[in-house]
Amino acid sequence: MISALTRFAFLVCLALIAAFIALEFWGAQWAIPLGIFILSVPLVYSYINLANLRKYILNDSLESMSLPSGYWEEVFFRLQRLIKNQKQKLLTIERQHHHFIEAFQASPNGIVMLDENDQIEWCNSIAESFFGLTYKRDVMQRINFLIRRPEFIQYITKRNFDEPLLMERMGPSSSISLMLQAFPFGQKRHLLLVQNVTDLQKADAMRRDFVANVSHEMRTPITVLMGFLETVQTLDLKKEQQDQYFEMMMAQALRMKSLVEDLLTLANLESNSLPAVSKPISLPTLMALLKNDAEALSLGKHSFSFDVLSKQDVLGEEREVLSAFSNLVSNAIRYTPDVGEIHVKWNVNAEGQGEFSVTDTGPGIAAEHLSRLTERFYRVDRSRSRDTGGTGLGLAIVKHIASRHQAQLIIESTPGRGSTFMLRFPKERLTAAELKS
Numbered sequence: 265m266i267s268a269l270t271r272f273a274f275l276v277c278l279a280l281i282a283a284f285i286a287l288e289f290w291g292a293q294w295a296i297p298l299g300i301f302i303l304s305v306p307l308v309y310s311y312i313n314l315a316n317l318r319k320y321i322l323n324d325s326l327e328s329m330s331l332p333s334g335y336w337e338e339v340f341f342r343l344q345r346l347i348k349n350q351k352q353k354l355l356t357i358e359r360q361h362h363h364f365i366e367a368f369q370a371s372p373n374g375i376v377m378l379d380e381n382d383q384i385e386w387c388n389s390i391a392e393s394f395f396g397l398t399y400k401r402d403v404m405q406r407i408n409f410l411i412r413r414p415e416f417i418q419y420i421t422k423r424n425f426d427e428p429l430l431m432e433r434m435g436p437s438s439s440i441s442l443m444l445q446a447f448p449f450g451q452k453r454h455l456l457l458v459q460n461v462t463d464l465q466k467a468d469a470m471r472r473d474f475v476a477n478v479s480h481e482m483r484t485p486i487t488v489l490m491g492f493l494e495t496v497q498t499l500d501l502k503k504e505q506q507d508q509y510f511e512m513m514m515a516q517a518l519r520m521k522s523l524v525e526d527l528l529t530l531a532n533l534e535s536n537s538l539p540a541v542s543k544p545i546s547l548p549t550l551m552a553l554l555k556n557d558a559e560a561l562s563l564g565k566h567s568f569s570f571d572v573l574s575k576q577d578v579l580g581e582e583r584e585v586l587s588a589f590s591n592l593v594s595n596a597i598r599y600t601p602d603v604g605e606i607h608v609k610w611n612v613n614a615e616g617q618g619e620f621s622v623t624d625t626g627p628g629i630a631a632e633h634l635s636r637l638t639e640r641f642y643r644v645d646r647s648r649s650r651d652t653g654g655t656g657l658g659l660a661i662v663k664h665i666a667s668r669h670q671a672q673l674i675i676e677s678t679p680g681r682g683s684t685f686m687l688r689f690p691k692e693r694l695t696a697a698e699l700k701s
Contacts, residue, residue: 310336317343374444374458380451382406382420394434394442394458407456420446425454430461441465477641481523481656485516519655526657529587530640533664540668542579544695547572547610550586554608558593565602574612576694580669588665591658592622592685600626600682616691623684629677637675638663662687669693 313336320329326347331337368375374391376384383404387397395411402410408417419429428445435442444458492509495501501509551570558568578585596606604625611619629637633644641656659673666673670690677683 313340372460374442374456376407376456376458378407378446378454378456380453382408382454384410385453391456391458393436394440394460396436416444474640477656478523478527481641482520485520488516489513523655523657526655526661530657530661530664533584533661533668536668538668539670540581540584540665542693543582545578545580545582545585547574547577550582550589551608551610553586554589554593557590558597558606558608561594561597566597566600567603567605569605569607569609571607571609571611574610574618576612576618576696578618578669578689579693579695580689584665584668588662588687589620591662592620592687595658595685596622596624596626596683600624612694613688616694618689618691618694619686620689621684621686623682625682628679628681628683629675630679631677634675634677638673 313332316329316332317326317340320326327344329340329344331340331344368388371388371390374388374394376387376391379385383406384397384399384402385404387399387402392398397410408420411417413431415429416431419425425446425448428443431442431444434440440460440462442458443461444456446454446456449455492513496506496509551572555568555570558566562568593606593608600606606625607621607623609619609621609623611621613619629644636642637644638659640660643656663673665671666687670693672688674686674688675683676686
């Protein structure tokens with residue numbers, strides 16, 4: 265590779281030789297201009313190349329510039345390759361940055377990046393919705409100026425980030441609970457991670473309520489049993505009195521047994537979220553079983569009608585469907601006064617959906633209670649529910665069975681006019697009418 269100094273020396277020698285030849289033949293008046301001309305040609309050529317270089321650089325299109333010849337070819341080629349490599353690196357970095365941003369935006373948790381002065385450098389859309397922020401508007405604003413909750417300001421000010429902070433009544437509707445924690449990174453920067461724990465808190469509250477309700481439901485029969493046992497042990501009772509006490513103890517034991525069985529049934533249903541099997545269930549046979557159980561439970565105090573108005577049967581798990589239907593019928597019997605009427609019907613509506621309905625002439629249910637009837641241990645009238653032998657889990661069981669069969673539990677009630685509880689099955693859960701004999 266010929267160096268620039270060698271090239272320049274060669275050019276000077278060429279100019280001197282040409283000047284001496286011109287001096288020999290034409291005199292000094294031609295020798296000096298010829299030497300200057302020879303030396304100026306590469307300077308002009310270099311100026312042209314530099315002008316082109318400036319133009320392409322200003323237009324950010326150096327990669328498309330055609331390469332000149334000579335010494336400038338190597339310079340431009342290396343410059344083009346350098347710029348191309350740098351742009352490729354920048355493009356790779358931009359893509360990685362874009363992927364990181366996409367990943368942070370896809371996170372279900374809120375993310376806020378803070379600088380050493382607690383100013384917002386970046387936040388994702390989840391964090392914006394949690395705190396009512398707008399990134400383009402609030403960038404480089406101190407976060408404690410934007411989130412004015414006292415517990416948050418204290419958390420940021422004390423710089424004790426070892427434990428998370430729970431903030432309740434947050435979000436647009438002030439109905440969500442947030443768990444946030446700051447993590448240090450980089451040079452005195454912090455990453456604020458925010459998680460919506462509303463569902464976790466609700467689940468924890470439901471668990472506490474469930475334990476309290478079970479304890480409360482079990483305490484009464486256990487207390488009664490212990491009282492009767494102490495009475496039988498300490499007092500000299502007549503046989504008739506002993507039989508009466510033993511009968512009362514048996515009733516309380518049966519009540520606890522029923523409660524435990526319902527709890528086990530509900531636990532099994534909740535642990536199995538898969539759709540139920542699709543085996544044909546004979547509705548006439550099922551109705552006959554329901555009728556026998558209903559008459560035995562009613563002891564002749566109610567009038568019944570059991571109607572099967574369609575030849576199509578349900579496809580599902582027979583034991584579960586029988587349990588759901590039986591719960592609806594037994595509830596109607598428990599809450600309908602003596603001499604009341606209960607109508608049980610199976611039909612297929614115009615849309616091809618199967619409908620099992622239980623209609624009673626009981627006292628009815630106020631509208632504010634309807635949405636909560638399927639909650640575990642929820643009762644409209646607690647004292648009456650215990651008197652009638654209910655466990656408070658029947659409709660919760662029905663709801664889970666309906667879910668496993670893709671069915672809907674529909675409740676309609678008017679105070680003073682009775683209630684209708686209906687299980688509506690999709691047409692995919694029914695047998696074809698033509699298959700029935």
